[in-house]
Amino acid sequence: MQIRTVTPADESDWSDLYRGYRAFYALPDDDTAVLTTWSWVSRGEHGLTGLVAVDDAQRVIGLANLRRFARPSSASTGLYLDDLFTAADARGQGVAxxxxxxxxxxxxxxGATVVRWITAADNSRARQVYDRSAVATPWVTYDMRPALD
Incomplete structure (x- = not known):
């Protein structure tokens, strides 16, 4: 297995995996969201970097989408892991x-000071991997809707 940044040739495999990621989190099937996210990741827009895991046959078997963020409280920067997903037939092989x-x-x-992410509380399989790689924080996440005039 090789880990590398995405290339244009990865679009089809990456898109299939990203659709699987969205389905896992019960997000609607939305080709526009997949295409837009691919565009951002593949072009490095919004500070995004797309990583992929590729098997010996050069098939994309995992993806990780990361973006940079400022950390004002520590005057540093971090990487935020927005998405991490492994192909069903590659799970348990160390891809994540x-x-x-x-x-x-x-x-x-x-020179970033942290890699941070969130996951669903009931995502027990992924959390087993995460617990071996990182420390869960005590912070609670909130979402606020934008005000409409």
Whole structure:
């Protein structure tokens, strides 16, 4: 397995995996969302970097989408892991761990002070991997809708 940044040739495999990610989280099937996210990730828009895990046959078997964010309280920067997903037939083979390790290496190369992410409380399989790679925080996440005039 190789971990690397996305290339234009990855679009089809990446899109299939990203659709699987969206389905896992019960998000609506939305080709526009997949295409828009691919555009951002593949072009590095919004500070995004797309990582992929590729098997020996050059098939994309995992993805990680990371973006940079400022950390005013520590006057530093971090990487936020927006999405991490592994193909069903590649689970249990260390794909997610390898992607997390590359995210940590990227953060180190860039001088970031943290790699941060959220996951669903009931995502027990992923949380087993995450607990081996990181420390769960005590913070609670909130979402607020924008005000409409």
């Amino acid at each position: 761990t390898a992607l997390l390790q590359e995210a940590a290496a990227l953060a180190g190369r860039e």
